[in-house]
Amino acid sequence: MISRRSLFPLLLTALVVMLSWMQPAHPADPSTTVILVAKRQLTDPFYRSTVLVVRPMGGDQHIGFILNRPTKMTLGQLFPEHGPSQVVRDPVYVGGPSNTSVIFAIVNRHDSPGGKSLQLLPEVFMVFEGATVDRIIEKEAKQARFIAGLVAWQPGELREEIKRGAWYVMSADPALVTRKTTDGLWEELVRRAEFEANAI
DSSP states (O other): OTTTTTTOHOOOOOHHHHHHSSOOOSSTSSSSSSEEEEEOOOOOTTTHHHHHHHHETTTTTTEEEEESOOOOOOOOHHHTTTHHHHOOSEEEEEESEEEEEEEEEEEEOOOOOOSSEEEEETTTTEEEHHHHHHHHHHHHHEEEEEEEEEEEEEETHHHHHHTOOOEEEEEEOHHTTTSSOOOTTHHHHHHHHHHHHOOO
8 A cells, every 4th residue: 555655645636636527426326327348247148248238217217228238230231121221331239138129229319319219428319210210221220239138226226226235326327338349348348347445
């Protein structure tokens, strides 16, 4: 441990700034949109090494999407008769075990895309309605991520999982949620969360 006498004020200031940037928001209290990062000890085959964006839905219920599980399928392969889908080269992601036959979209835009959509974060919306997802595929695919399935927690379930130590709860960054490449994302975030936890 570094002694207080040898700790220069400038180094201390830098450390405080770094830790404030890295500190998870609302630990164990996902009352706003948050990022969940699977802890290393979470060995469930579906959720191991995952990063999720999660939004409260009232009544202590939550919904979310896995952000870092791309498939080898594209929209064009899933919908060969839909011309605009052929242009989208990004993979479809696995969002969760519920409603896996439904394609959802997370889209980066200034205002709501309409239809059945919910705001996750400033300028980030999740879209549920098929017609609105189709319109995003046709006109805004470069600003979107397309996801098959979602995760749903019944009242109190997510809080219990956090209490049991399954997840790190981190601040939800719009740039992270809309990031196109997720290679190494879990490794990056779990190291950051572990560093912050050990520094407290």
